[in-house]
Amino acid sequence: MGFVPKVKGFIGWALLVLIAIVPVVAGMQRPWSHAKQVIIRGSEDLVTQLPGQPKVDFMHYAGCVTVNENHGRALFYWFYEASSQSEEKPLVLWLNGGPGCSSVGYGATQEIGPFIVDHTDGSGLKFNPYSWNREANMLFLESPVGVGFSYSNTTTDYNILGDSFTGKYVPELAELIYDMNKDPSLHINLKGFLLGNPETSDADDWRGMVDYAWSHAVISDETHKIIQESCNFDKDDTWSNHNCSQAVDELLNQYKQIDIYSLYTSVCTNSTRSDERSTEVIYNSKFKMMPRIMGGYDPCLDYYAKAFYNRPDVQKALHVSDGLQLKNWSICNYKIFHEWSESRPSMVPIYQKLIAAGLRIWVYSGDTDGRVPVLSTRYSLSALGLPITIPWRPWYHQKQVGGWFQEYKGLTFATFRGAGHAVPTFKPSESLTLFASFLAGVSLPLER
Numbered sequence: 518m519g520f521v522p523k524v525k526g527f528i529g530w531a532l533l534v535l536i537a538i539v540p541v542v543a544g545m546q547r548p549w550s551h552a553k554q555v556i557i558r559g560s561e562d563l564v565t566q567l568p569g570q571p572k573v574d575f576m577h578y579a580g581c582v583t584v585n586e587n588h589g590r591a592l593f594y595w596f597y598e599a600s601s602q603s604e605e606k607p608l609v610l611w612l613n614g615g616p617g618c619s620s621v622g623y624g625a626t627q628e629i630g631p632f633i634v635d636h637t638d639g640s641g642l643k644f645n646p647y648s649w650n651r652e653a654n655m656l657f658l659e660s661p662v663g664v665g666f667s668y669s670n671t672t673t674d675y676n677i678l679g680d681s682f683t684g685k686y687v688p689e690l691a692e693l694i695y696d697m698n699k700d701p702s703l704h705i706n707l708k709g710f711l712l713g714n715p716e717t718s719d720a721d722d723w724r725g726m727v728d729y730a731w732s733h734a735v736i737s738d739e740t741h742k743i744i745q746e747s748c749n750f751d752k753d754d755t756w757s758n759h760n761c762s763q764a765v766d767e768l769l770n771q772y773k774q775i776d777i778y779s780l781y782t783s784v785c786t787n788s789t790r791s792d793e794r795s796t797e798v799i800y801n802s803k804f805k806m807m808p809r810i811m812g813g814y815d816p817c818l819d820y821y822a823k824a825f826y827n828r829p830d831v832q833k834a835l836h837v838s839d840g841l842q843l844k845n846w847s848i849c850n851y852k853i854f855h856e857w858s859e860s861r862p863s864m865v866p867i868y869q870k871l872i873a874a875g876l877r878i879w880v881y882s883g884d885t886d887g888r889v890p891v892l893s894t895r896y897s898l899s900a901l902g903l904p905i906t907i908p909w910r911p912w913y914h915q916k917q918v919g920g921w922f923q924e925y926k927g928l929t930f931a932t933f934r935g936a937g938h939a940v941p942t943f944k945p946s947e948s949l950t951l952f953a954s955f956l957a958g959v960s961l962p963l964e965r
């Protein structure tokens with residue numbers, strides 16, 4: 518058993534969560550060609566006739582991998598070889614959160630994959646010259662079962678509430694791999710992970726969201742003051758304070774008017790069906806949870822993706838159906854989203870453990886995201902109390918300031934100036950620069 522089967526087995530039941538963009542980087546210990554054989558069933562998974570696909574020189578593979586034979590559980594993956602020297606490049610696993618949202622619908626075809634959906638009717642894909650497969654072999658997984666094309670033949674598998682291992686899953690997955698590596702037969706050469714606008718620590722995430730909304734003119738001074746005076750985000754019964762609940766509702770209602778993931782862009786005014794609204798706010802009055810807000814940067818990309826993946830010829834090309842008995846693909850599974858149970862309130866202890874273990878950890882933040890704003894991340898990371906090795910300063914891209922960054926002993930934090938939640942959608946070229954720096958383990962460009 519190598520790395521991949523183990524991780525696959527784990528993903529089948531375990532991975533839920535996180536609205537952020539969450540790639541994990543796993544360098545392979547074995548030669549890459551071997552790993553490829555493990556992931557891909559064979560040439561039958563090679564994608565050859567994807568409708569609307571621009572011509573490319575690299576191979577890509579897609580299909581459903583059985584992760585549990587007894588239950589008939591299978592996960593859909595899409596794997597793109599690196600566009601050059603793929604054997605020498607690392608393997609990167611990309612996971613989107615939600616929980617319950619598709620890494621294929623978001624990551625692969627809106628953010629960092631080589632083909633981006635770009636037509637209302639699903640008729641086309643455009644080539645993304647900043648695709649991250651220029652730097653690495655990219656694996657996108659739809660997980661857990663019930664998301665996208667991933668499924669189970671055992672209906673009770675869709676009942677996910679009993680799972681203990683839910684949560685902010687990239688750090689948790691990294692921790693699991695780290696712990697399992699004590700067994701040499703399961704060793705995965707995990708190098709590190711990269712997180713974008715991640716939820717990190719509930720109380721700090723809330724404080725950051727509130728302060729950000731106030732400082733970006735989304736809520737009034739009065740509402741901000743009430744929240745400051747009446748909300749104790751460190752407590753379990755935050756919402757039992759009526760004044761607090763009401764003021765936070767006011768904040769969420771203001772965000773419903775705009776795209777919370779990207780403060781300064783337009784919303785998709787096309788959709789009318791209530792179950793397809795790209796923004797949906799829920800928070801549970803009993804448990805302290807971050808509001809779960811669906812969608813992502815759009816304005817309308819979600820709909821293009823939906824149209825594309827429900828085409829019979831597309832499903833056939835991706836080996837998920839015969840083109841006759843179609844799968845019903847949607848970008849997020851609302852049941853998983855709604856029923857997701859809370860994970861650990863803070864990732865800070867896992868960060869501490871994995872920093873001590875020497876993993877490379879980078880966190881980036883688009884500074885126009887209101888959902889997991891840059892302030893939330895800064896509040897959360899400052900709780901780590903790490904020594905600063907390179908103080909706050911700009912990093913450059915094509916002679917302009919791409920954002921700011923600070924390096925700590927064991928962690929790099931970087932912002933993207935003018936980018937929303939799904940950073941690569943807004944800043945594709947800058948994102949690729951950051952990704953390349955992360956993989957190379959070097960600082961972001963310091964000079965104009």
Ligand SMILES: *[C@@H]1O[C@H](CO)[C@@H](O)[C@H](O)[C@H]1NC(C)=O
Pocket residue numbers: 583584586588589590591670
């Ligand atoms: C689920 O059931 C279908 C229909 O019987 C079958 O074709 C498919 O292979 C099964 N999936 C798995 C993962 O066993």
Ligand SMILES: *[C@@H]1O[C@H](CO)[C@@H](O)[C@H](O)[C@H]1NC(C)=O
Pocket residue numbers: 747758759760
């Ligand atoms: C809620 O706010 C009102 C004033 O608007 C104040 O009189 C009341 O004491 C507050 N309640 C709590 C529980 O803080």
Ligand SMILES: *[C@@H]1O[C@H](CO)[C@@H](O)[C@H](O)[C@H]1NC(C)=O
Pocket residue numbers: 637787788817820821
């Ligand atoms: C969006 O609006 C345009 C023009 O009104 C229409 O042609 C298109 O079908 C709409 N798309 C969606 C996804 O509703």
Ligand SMILES: *[C@@H]1O[C@H](CO)[C@@H](O)[C@H](O)[C@H]1NC(C)=O
Pocket residue numbers: 845847
């Ligand atoms: C697909 O799923 C959506 C929501 O889950 C449902 O409303 C719709 O009727 C389904 N479509 C088909 C063709 O099964």
